[in-house]
Amino acid sequence: MNELTIEYFALLREQRGQATERLVTAAATPAALYAELQARHGFTLPGDRVRAAINGAFAAADAPLRSGDLVVFIPPVAGG
């Protein structure tokens, strides 16, 4: 099990109702973690439209998560 800190921004922050949380989870990758959080909190953004950052750097969806990591999910940016 990993003990993680998660920060939320923009639409995810609003749908979560808070900007940060701590979590103990069996999820070993950002993809698995997002699926778990999406099921729990009803996030409308599908996992394939959300990028992940671990400890302040962009990370692959299947990157390994370790206890103590800060995970941020990046909703689509404004673009244009």
Place this chain on the structure above:
Amino acid sequence: MNELTIEYFALLREQRGQATERLVTAAATPAALYAELQARHGFTLPGDRVRAAINGAFAAADAPLRSGDLVVFIPPVAGG
């Protein structure tokens, strides 16, 4: 014969030693007028590198000159 006013700028003004002059001439086109002035004043710019303006508008080298016209010869511009 045409009675013309001529204004000089930049290199032509310096080589002529003055910014304006009045002239009575048989030259009937800007090309002929520039050739006459170049011979008299030793302008270093060849006629094909100088554009003409008549009464404030760009004009062809073989445009007709009329008495009372204001003629300006345009040295190459700075570009780049």
Place this chain on the structure above:
Amino acid sequence: MFRISPTPLELPALRAPLADARAGALVTFEGWVRDHNEGQAVQSLEYEAYVPLAEAEGERILAEARARFGLLGAVAVHRVGHLALGDLAVWVGVTAAHRAAAFEACRYIIDEAKARLPIWKKEHYASGTTAWINCATRPGPATAERRG
């Protein structure tokens, strides 16, 4: 130098670090809050950023531009917070000896910034609704599909 700013952008301060006697060209881009988007009347905008990652990625974009276009200087600053119509949301300024490099680099920086920085935009419409741009997944009265 790339920064996220929670306070209004002041043009003289943004330009100051770009003064350089070797520079013949300064090209700047300003993004302003405009009164419409995709046919809807916009009343204001909120910008939110994941600041540490936005600043790190912004510096990377500036470094890419410097290397690629041979710039003399490059500065970019993006506002966050609640902005009114006409407010300056983003400023990019680049200097180079000649203008071609300055134009191309300025365009590169703002295009990459819009595509890569973790900065989100929420539009507040005259109709009273709001939308996070590019985040809607099901059209509806308050979250109509929008592309920025």
Place this chain on the structure above:
Amino acid sequence: MFRISPTPLELPALRAPLADARAGALVTFEGWVRDHNEGQAVQSLEYEAYVPLAEAEGERILAEARARFGLLGAVAVHRVGHLALGDLAVWVGVTAAHRAAAFEACRYIIDEAKARLPIWKKEHYASGTTAWINCATRPGPATAERRG
């Protein structure tokens, strides 16, 4: 609005007429007096213009840009007189709903202005010599062939 100015250009006054709630993008170009050209150390520059024709041709260029790129606003001003290193010689600012049009139009205006306006530039070199740019026809100590 195109103007030739014998006095220093003031940025806030140049920008003021471009304010527009419909505009999402302002792109500006500034031409600065730089300390070198083609390998020679430059100490100052003189600009001279045939003002009525330069202003008429400048307005034509702005009208072309407005028609071609769907701009909201376009302003350009060119200095004349004796300028020091770092001085602002030319300023172009264009607004549009989106940035692509603003970048392309700003570039178009300055490229056309440099090619078409009857404005001449004399460089004063650290060596004590001077040259009217692009006007030399025979290389020599005071009139070496130069292209701007």
